[in-house]
Every structure is written in structure tokens, then in C-alpha cells.
Amino acid sequence: MDKRSFADGLESAVDVQVAPAFAGATSEDRLGQVAEAVLRHEGSRGQVTVVVTDDVGIQELNRDFLGIDAPTDVLSFGAQEAAGPFVVAPEAGNYLGDVIVSYPRAVAQAAEQGHPAGRELDLLVVHGLLHLLGYDHAAEAEQAAMWARQDEILNSLPQK
Numbered sequence: 001m002d003k004r005s006f007a008d009g010l011e012s013a014v015d016v017q018v019a020p021a022f023a024g025a026t027s028e029d030r031l032g033q034v035a036e037a038v039l040r041h042e043g044s045r046g047q048v049t050v051v052v053t054d055d056v057g058i059q060e061l062n063r064d065f066l067g068i069d070a071p072t073d074v075l076s077f078g079a080q081e082a083a084g085p086f087v088v089a090p091e092a093g094n095y096l097g098d099v100i101v102s103y104p105r106a107v108a109q110a111a112e113q114g115h116p117a118g119r120e121l122d123l124l125v126v127h128g129l130l131h132l133l134g135y136d137h138a139a140e141a142e143q144a145a146m147w148a149r150q151d152e153i154l155n156s157l158p159q160k
Contacts, residue, residue, distance in 0.1 A: 012036065012045050012094075018052040022103040026052060026121055034122050034157060035099075038129040041153050046096035048132065050125055058102040073105040074124040076131035099128030119154075126153050 014035040016028040031050050039046065055071035063069040065077065078097040101124045110120035130146055137143035 012039050013047045015049045017049065019054060021054065022052055026103065026118070030118065031121065031125055034125045035129055037157055038126055038153055041156065042133050044133055046094040048096050048129065049098045051098060051100045052103050053100060055102050055104050058100055061100055071102055071105060073102055073109060074128045075100040076128040078132050097132045099125060099132065101125065101128065122154060122157060123150065126150050
């Protein structure tokens with residue numbers, strides 16, 4: 001787990017877990033840096049877990065927790081949400097939640113968009129973390145704000 005301390009003494013930590021099948025295809029360090037960039041841009045502190053899995057794994061989570069029996073590109077499970085599917089233990093403190101990304105879905109979407117898979121993974125991590133931090137895209141105005149913030153963060157990242 002990568003930990004980062006701030007001048008105010010608070011700490012943020014990002015734990016990146018990549019399924020063995022994709023371990024050589026993506027960089028845990030890069031995904032951790034992307035997650036930290038989101039926290040820094042949003043002036044937020046907390047602990048986050050980013051998981052890279054396959055379509056089967058993400059479909060199971062989507063079905064079991066959201067009632068949608070289909071794979072998707074990214075899921076966010078906020079630990080601080082009062083009405084979420086999880087009970088937050090008082091000692092969880094500043095645990096923000098989990099971002100789950102489907103590697104095969106990221107590769108397919110990257111090919112459709114004509115950019116590298118790494119760039120799509122960056123986008124999905126940024127998108128998922130913004131959800132954990134309260135952004136949404138259900139309404140048009142919300143979507144515009146979230147997409148603008150996503151673009152701003154992605155454009156600030158060093159190119160690989």
C-alpha cells in the first residue's frame with residue numbers, strides 16, 4: 001500500500017490489487033499514482049483500494065450489489081455512503097472505498113476510442129474515484145461537471 005502524508009499530519013493510502021492474469025499488462029505503481037492524483041486534485045484525504053479484475057469478477061459484483069447481471073467497465077463502492085450495501089465500522093475512519101476495474105473491458109474500450117489501454121485504465125480509475133468523492137453523472141449538469149473534472153485530472157497526469 002502506498003501511503004502519502006500531508007503537512008496537516010493526515011495520511012492518504014492507495015492499495016492497488018491486480019488479478020494475476022493482468023499483472024504484467026498494467027502497472028500497479030501507475031494506477032496508484034493516478035488515484036493519488038485524484039485525491040490531490042480534489043483536496044481529499046483517505047484510503048482507497050483499486051482492484052483490476054476480469055469481466056466475470058466485475059459482473060459478479062455488479063449482480064450481487066447493484067442487481068445488474070452484466071459486466072461493466074468500472075464500479076465504485078463508497079465506504080462512507082449511508083445508504084450503501086456495506087456497513088461502515090467506526091474504526092474505518094477515512095476509508096473512502098473501492099474502485100473495481102475490468103481489464104478486458106478497458107482494453108476493448110481503448111481499442112474503440114483509438115488510444116492505449118493504459119490511458120483507458122487511467123480514465124476508469126479517475127472516474128471511479130470521482131464517484132467515491134461524491135461526483136455523479138445521472139443528470140446532464142452533473143455529468144458536465146464530472147466529465148470536466150475527469151478531463152482536467154487526466155490532462156495533468158504525466159504521459160507514460
